Amino acid sequence: MKKYLIMYSIFFALVNQAIAQDVDSLLLSLDSEAEAPTQLLPERIMLTQRIFWGEKGLLRTTGIVPLTESNRIKELKIRRTMLVAHQVLGYATLAGMIAQGVVGQRLYSGEGQLKGLHESLAGAVNVGYFTGAALSLFSPPPLISRQVKGLNSIKAHKILASVHMTAMIATNLLAGKAEDPRYAKIHRAAAFTAFGAFAGATIVMKF
Amino acid sequence: MKTLLLLASLLTGLWINPAPITLKANKEKSTIGYTANHSLHEWSGETPSVNAVIVLNEGGNTIQKVAVSANVADFDSQNSSRDSHALEVLEALKYPKVQFSSTAISRQGESTKVTGNLIFHGITKTITFEPKVEKVKNGFVVEGVIPVSLEAFNVERPSFMLIKTDDLIQIKFHLEFYPEK
Numbered sequence: 001m002k003k004y005l006i007m008y009s010i011f012f013a014l015v016n017q018a019i020a021q022d023v024d025s026l027l028l029s030l031d032s033e034a035e036a037p038t039q040l041l042p043e044r045i046m047l048t049q050r051i052f053w054g055e056k057g058l059l060r061t062t063g064i065v066p067l068t069e070s071n072r073i074k075e076l077k078i079r080r081t082m083l084v085a086h087q088v089l090g091y092a093t094l095a096g097m098i099a100q101g102v103v104g105q106r107l108y109s110g111e112g113q114l115k116g117l118h119e120s121l122a123g124a125v126n127v128g129y130f131t132g133a134a135l136s137l138f139s140p141p142p143l144i145s146r147q148v149k150g151l152n153s154i155k156a157h158k159i160l161a162s163v164h165m166t167a168m169i170a171t172n173l174l175a176g177k178a179e180d181p182r183y184a185k186i187h188r189a190a191a192f193t194a195f196g197a198f199a200g201a202t203i204v205m206k207f
Numbered sequence: 208m209k210t211l212l213l214l215a216s217l218l219t220g221l222w223i224n225p226a227p228i229t230l231k232a233n234k235e236k237s238t239i240g241y242t243a244n245h246s247l248h249e250w251s252g253e254t255p256s257v258n259a260v261i262v263l264n265e266g267g268n269t270i271q272k273v274a275v276s277a278n279v280a281d282f283d284s285q286n287s288s289r290d291s292h293a294l295e296v297l298e299a300l301k302y303p304k305v306q307f308s309s310t311a312i313s314r315q316g317e318s319t320k321v322t323g324n325l326i327f328h329g330i331t332k333t334i335t336f337e338p339k340v341e342k343v344k345n346g347f348v349v350e351g352v353i354p355v356s357l358e359a360f361n362v363e364r365p366s367f368m369l370i371k372t373d374d375l376i377q378i379k380f381h382l383e384f385y386p387e388k
Contacts, residue, residue, distance in 0.1 A: 026274035142288070143280065147287075
C-alpha cells in the first residue's frame with residue numbers, strides 16, 4: 001500500500017508540474033511560431049556595395065570576409081564608423097564649399113589674385129567630397145533595405161546625391177577651361193548646382 | 208488497485224489544476240510600436256507581426272498570465288536607413304527578439320497592474336506597468352504604454368549629427384485576444 005501511495009504522489013506531482021510548465025513555456029510556444037530569423041544580407045543592395053560585400057562579392061569569393069553572422073556583426077560596426085565619417089566629412093565639405101563659393105564669386109568678378117586660393121580650396125573640397133562619397137558607396141550593406149512608398153529623407157538624400165555627384169564631376173571637368181568666360185559661366189553654374197544639391201542632401205537627412 | 212490509483216491521480220491532478228484557457232493575439236488587429244525622440248525630431252515605428260498569448264482563469268474572465276514576443280527587425284518606421292541603424296544598435300543578429308512574460312498580474316477595481324520580465328537587447332529586467340484591459344464579447348483588448356530606458360538595457364543610443372537620441376523610448380501596444388477559429 002505504501003508503495004502505491006508513493007507512486008500516487010509522484011504521478012500527481014508530475015501531472016501538476018506538466019501543467020505548470022505548459023504555462024511557463026508560453027514564450028517558447030510563441031518563439032516556435034515566430035517569423036523567419038533576420039537575414040544576413042538585405043534583398044536589395046546598392047551596386048557599389050554588392051561588388052564587394054554581396055553574397056558573391058569580391059570579399060566573399062576571395063574568402064577574405066566570408067558571409068557569416070560573426071563577420072556581419074563586425075561589418076555593421078565598420079559600416080557605422082564609415083557612415084559617421086561620411087557625415088563629419090560632409091559637414092566639413094559643405095563648409096569648404098561655402099568658402100569656395102565666396103572666393104569663386106570674387107575671382108569671377110575679377111580678383112585674379114585669388115586663383116591660387118580657389119584652386120587650393122577646390123583640392124580640399126574634392127578630397128573631402130569624394131572620400132565622403134566613397135565611405136557611403138563602399139560601406140558594408142545594412143541589415144535591411146525596405147522599399148518605402150513615397151518620398152522620405154533617405155530617398156531625397158539619394159536623389160540629391162546623384163545631382164550633386166554629376167554637378168561635381170562637371171565642375172571639375174570645366175575647371176580647366178574656366179579662364180574662357182563662356183566656360184566660366186557654366187563652371188560657376190555647375191558649382192552652384194553641386195553646392196545647392198549638397199546642402200539640400202545634408203539638410204534633408206534625419207536619423 | 209494499481210490502475211485505479213493511477214486513474215485517480217490523473218483525475219485528481221486535472222481537477223486540481225485544470226488546463227489553462229489560452230487566447231492568442233489576433234495578428235491583424237494587434238500592434239506594438241515605439242516612439243523615440245532626437246533633438247531634431249520625433250519618430251515612431253511599428254510592427255504588425257506580434258506574437259502574444261494570455262492565460263485566463265478557469266472562468267475565462269480574468270487574465271492570469273501574458274507573454275509577448277516580436278522580432279526587432281519587423282519594426283518599421285517608414286525609413287529603411289533609420290530602421291537599419293536601429294538594428295545595428297540593437298545588435299539584431301545577436302538579439303533578434305524583444306520579449307515580455309508576466310510574473311504577477313493584480314487587479315484593483317478597474318485598474319490592472321502587471322509585473323514581469325522584459326527581455327530586450329539580451330538583458331532581462333523586471334518592469335511594472337498598468338495597461339488598460341477591456342473584456343469584450345469573446346475576448347480581451349489590452350493596450351498601454353511602457354517607458355523604456357535604452358541605457359538600462361545597454362543599448363548604445365543612436366546618434367545623428369553627432370547628437371544622441373533621447374534615452375527614454377515609449378513602447379506602445381494594442382493587443383486583441385480572441386479564441387482561434
